[in-house]
Amino acid sequence: MILRRLVAPVAMLAVSGSPALAQSFLGTGPAERLTLPPTGEPLRPAAPRQPALQGSQAPEADPARRGMPVAAAVAAARRFPAGTRGYRLAGEEDSLQFPVYLTEAQARGPGKLRVSYLSAISVAPEASELSGSVNGTKVGWTRIQAPGAVKVVEFPLPEGLLKAGYNAVSLAASQRHRVDCSTEATYELWTQIDPSRSGLAVAQAGDLDLKTLAALEPDESGALPIGVLLAERPSPERLERMIGAVQAVALVGRLARPAVTFGPALSGRAGLTLVAGTAAEIRGTEGLEELGAITGPRVALLGPRGSRAPVLVVTGTNAAEVRQATQTLAASGDPSGTPAGSRLAELTRGYPVQGGESLTLDQLGVASREFNGRLLRVGFEVRFPADFVPADYGKVMLHLAGGYAAGLEPSARIVVDINGRNAASVPLPYSRGEVFTDSAIPLPLSLWRPGLNRVEISAQLPTAADRTCDTLAPAARRARFLFLDRTRLDVPALARAVRSPDLAAVKAGAVPFLSPDLAAPGPRPHLVLPTPDRDTTSAAATLAARLAIAAGRVIDFSVGSDERVSDGGARLVVAPVRSLTPAALEAVGLDPAQIRGIWEGRAETVATPGPFGAEGVVTLDRLRRNMPMRCALPAFTTPLRQATPAQAASAPARPAPQASPQAPLSQASLAGEAPPDSDADLVARWDESARGLTVVPAVLANAWEGLSRRAAEARDLTLRVAGGPQPEGVPLNPRASLIIAQGSGQGAGQGASQGSAQGAGQGAGQGGGRLADTTVLVTAPNPSMLRASVSCLVDPVVWTGLTGQAAFLDASNGSLTTVQPERVELIETQGRGLSNLRLVAAAWLSLNPGAYVAMTLVMALCLGLATTSLVRQLGRRNS
Numbered sequence: 001m002i003l004r005r006l007v008a009p010v011a012m013l014a015v016s017g018s019p020a021l022a023q024s025f026l027g028t029g030p031a032e033r034l035t036l037p038p039t040g041e042p043l044r045p046a047a048p049r050q051p052a053l054q055g056s057q058a059p060e061a062d063p064a065r066r067g068m069p070v071a072a073a074v075a076a077a078r079r080f081p082a083g084t085r086g087y088r089l090a091g092e093e094d095s096l097q098f099p100v101y102l103t104e105a106q107a108r109g110p111g112k113l114r115v116s117y118l119s120a121i122s123v124a125p126e127a128s129e130l131s132g133s134v135n136g137t138k139v140g141w142t143r144i145q146a147p148g149a150v151k152v153v154e155f156p157l158p159e160g161l162l163k164a165g166y167n168a169v170s171l172a173a174s175q176r177h178r179v180d181c182s183t184e185a186t187y188e189l190w191t192q193i194d195p196s197r198s199g200l201a202v203a204q205a206g207d208l209d210l211k212t213l214a215a216l217e218p219d220e221s222g223a224l225p226i227g228v229l230l231a232e233r234p235s236p237e238r239l240e241r242m243i244g245a246v247q248a249v250a251l252v253g254r255l256a257r258p259a260v261t262f263g264p265a266l267s268g269r270a271g272l273t274l275v276a277g278t279a280a281e282i283r284g285t286e287g288l289e290e291l292g293a294i295t296g297p298r299v300a301l302l303g304p305r306g307s308r309a310p311v312l313v314v315t316g317t318n319a320a321e322v323r324q325a326t327q328t329l330a331a332s333g334d335p336s337g338t339p340a341g342s343r344l345a346e347l348t349r350g351y352p353v354q355g356g357e358s359l360t361l362d363q364l365g366v367a368s369r370e371f372n373g374r375l376l377r378v379g380f381e382v383r384f385p386a387d388f389v390p391a392d393y394g395k396v397m398l399h400l401a402g403g404y405a406a407g408l409e410p411s412a413r414i415v416v417d418i419n420g421r422n423a424a425s426v427p428l429p430y431s432r433g434e435v436f437t438d439s440a441i442p443l444p445l446s447l448w449r450p451g452l453n454r455v456e457i458s459a460q461l462p463t464a465a466d467r468t469c470d471t472l473a474p475a476a477r478r479a480r481f482l483f484l485d486r487t488r489l490d491v492p493a494l495a496r497a498v499r500s501p502d503l504a505a506v507k508a509g510a511v512p513f514l515s516p517d518l519a520a521p522g523p524r525p526h527l528v529l530p531t532p533d534r535d536t537t538s539a540a541a542t543l544a545a546r547l548a549i550a551a552g553r554v555i556d557f558s559v560g561s562d563e564r565v566s567d568g569g570a571r572l573v574v575a576p577v578r579s580l581t582p583a584a585l586e587a588v589g590l591d592p593a594q595i596r597g598i599w600e601g602r603a604e605t606v607a608t609p610g611p612f613g614a615e616g617v618v619t620l621d622r623l624r625r626n627m628p629m630r631c632a633l634p635a636f637t638t639p640l641r642q643a644t645p646a647q648a649a650s651a652p653a654r655p656a657p658q659a660s661p662q663a664p665l666s667q668a669s670l671a672g673e674a675p676p677d678s679d680a681d682l683v684a685r686w687d688e689s690a691r692g693l694t695v696v697p698a699v700l701a702n703a704w705e706g707l708s709r710r711a712a713e714a715r716d717l718t719l720r721v722a723g724g725p726q727p728e729g730v731p732l733n734p735r736a737s738l739i740i741a742q743g744s745g746q747g748a749g750q751g752a753s754q755g756s757a758q759g760a761g762q763g764a765g766q767g768g769g770r771l772a773d774t775t776v777l778v779t780a781p782n783p784s785m786l787r788a789s790v791s792c793l794v795d796p797v798v799w800t801g802l803t804g805q806a807a808f809l810d811a812s813n814g815s816l817t818t819v820q821p822e823r824v825e826l827i828e829t830q831g832r833g834l835s836n837l838r839l840v841a842a843a844w845l846s847l848n849p850g851a852y853v854a855m856t857l858v859m860a861l862c863l864g865l866a867t868t869s870l871v872r873q874l875g876r877r878n879s
Helices: 002-016 104-108 184-188 210-215 236-252 319-330 339-347 503-509 534-551 582-586 592-603 620-624 645-650 679-691 702-721 752-766 769-773 783-793 834-847 849-871
Strands: 088-090 093-102 112-119 129-134 137-143 151-156 165-174 190-193 199-201 223-229 257-263 272-276 298-302 311-315 358-360 369-371 375-384 395-404 413-418 421-427 434-444 451-460 481-483 488-490 497-500 526-528 558-560 571-576 738-743 775-780 806-810 815-819 825-828
Touching: 088 093, 088 165, 093 199, 093 210, 093 339, 093 375, 112 129, 112 137, 112 620, 137 151, 165 339, 210 236, 210 298, 223 236, 223 534, 236 257, 236 272, 236 311, 236 319, 236 534, 236 558, 257 534, 298 319, 311 319, 375 481, 395 451, 413 434, 421 434, 451 481, 451 503, 497 503, 497 834, 503 534, 503 738, 534 571, 534 783, 571 783, 582 592, 582 775, 738 783, 775 783, 783 806, 825 834, 834 849
Parallel strands: 223 257, 223 272, 272 311, 526 558, 526 571, 571 775
Antiparallel strands: 088 190, 093 165, 112 151, 112 190, 112 199, 129 137, 129 165, 298 311, 358 488, 369 481, 375 451, 395 434, 395 481, 395 488, 413 421, 413 451, 497 825, 738 775, 738 806, 806 815
16 A cells, blocks of 8 residues: 555556646656655554564574565665566565676675565465575575565674675575465465665765776666767767766676666766767866866866765867777776676676587586476576577587486476477486486577576476375485586587578677677768757667677767668667668568558657656565566557458558657658658669578579579569569568668668679678668657566567567567567678588578479489489390
8 A cells, every 4th residue: 555655646646737748859848757765664564573683683493584674765775776687576485686886895894685675465475475585695585474464574694794896795585385386386485576675775876986887776677878969969979988987887887787877967866967078068067077188088077065966077188089089988997896796797798608618507607406396497597609500410518416316206207498498308207216416407598598598497396295285295305306517518619690681689699789709890880860959869878788789889879860771880779760761670570551540549649757767666566476577568648449351451552640849750750740861772672582591601602602692583483474472571560669670771771782793792701791781670650658668678588589670569568579580591700610500501492492402303314314324334134
């Protein structure tokens, strides 16, 4: 009830506000960021007879148990950063780990580990516990009993346990069901951590400097707010420098996902305000007189003062010096800390593999354990190269070490999942039990993907005693499975080429904006903003920062408003849908008529003032549903009319709606309609449809590529003559609030025929060939929905799911649906060597089984003809 009272004023503010006008770059109306400060706990009060503990032990039978019950008021804490696992502890045993960076002053002072949590009603409190550890030392535990309201516990930290730099904080849950002992019932067990109130209760970092920027505190959702200070509409050149500085900040604080806004300075403990520009551009900014005269590249940090957040200044006397200062900032991070903390900070992004490694699970952060429950789940993450080709040309071998007890049911088995898909299932056949040291399980390479991959090993361990479900029986505590950390993962050599289109390569290494392992530099990538209003630019800067984290360096984007770029270079187009031309949508395989039918109602709505993007939105419902905290859409002044797929498909083609008069307009919208296609565009579109099926990439040599292309064209021509179906556009999700799609980009500024001819002949010497022709389009119905949806998209839980040709995000709950391309090209990224050429050829053949069968038949025919010719010359001819 009390939680509702706190959230109610926020809802009233959103409802009572007058309809907002379309925003200019600087925005209108009240500030959109609203945060619920953690002062006053919206929780169930503590029992009167249980005293609050201030560092003493609880009067319980187990002296190891320490903690304190719910307090009437909770001071601010250094919150945990967002990670790919989210904030839920699921199943019978699970753990979450957070690397938390602290400054010297924060590590010296007294500290507590605060945990705010909500649990499922099925969790039995007498048999379930939640424990906390810091740098490998257990600091306390508590019974899990918070099914109806959020509960807060605090564990005092021993003096000297915290260190300057990264500290490893771990939360572990052991949970048992109240009434059901079946394996299926274990999926009902969960404990949800509330990120807005959980963290290390330490002092605010008052000794921040450039090396300790990783100590910047995240907000309630685990994101790092970056407020770019702006008092006037910037030029594209200054916007480039601002977005470069934003990327540098994201690299320094790489463990917190970015949340970028343009406008006034931030206040509060979370995040920082960024001032970027030449000395002339930032002249007159309040507080910068402390820097003195600026005579060269300068990066300075002004500490928090009162309610003002820290201010980071990136400047110089000219544009070149600002870029130099940005590079200095990007290299200023400090990876130091405790051994456990520094290791966890590296493992958070996944253990990097290049192919040919043999890794023990101890290296991946997994420890040996005995387990007495019904479903054991062990997970770890590895990071494959961005130019890895997933296909069935090899297998990753998992060599399990451990054992299982006697008395298991015949249905007991070990299941291995990769990225949520089942990869292997191995029975545990012996009723007497078994100890194994090297049980090999093959995992096909086709289930892995570029970038982060999560592997979960599940041991299903039912026994006959589970049917009676006597939780007090002695046998209920007997260990059923032993898992050893010397289990190893053998990764074979990997084929290295970029699949196109494939959003997995984009989110894994910012491909094509940074071509992996290519020495020859290509043209600058372009960030295209047809209508650079404040919301759209905030979304673009947030995306650029997230891509910089994936790439590991600042991406040198050139910013412009014209999508028809003539000097080459990959394009990242970020815009509301009404500012895009039909050609821009068709270039990434989208049907403008379908999008218009689905989003026509949404495009005309305007967000009301108030919080959106889940800033400050914490409710019991969101915690129970385990929704990403920044996945929420703003309230609108008009109802959203959502078309069904059938209506969308039959929607008549109408001119695209013009941009709002309050928003800056692109050249196309100034003309009142989309510019007509030129002759080159028409030829390009026909040439694209005529090329049809996938051609073999340049890595297989130009002669092989030309032969395959001609064969594909002949087959496509045959299908068209025979009346075969025409290629269809990408199917759309009517609930999507954001679409991100990848295409060749040749229809958006360059003729496809020209790009086709050049791409076939460029090869390794051009540093990526068709990668420079790629377009990645990010669009939403309107600017406010674009900003809110991008804020949800960059959440690590959502971001890791990007794959395929297009992805559709419903930012109201964080659900992401993807569409796989019908035709895939492989683009060269490595120097031509026999080993990689063989692997890529095998990968291509596995992705094109028809070509493999045809080649096999041709080879068999040639062998038969050669054998016949040879045999005819031998022996005697019968008369």
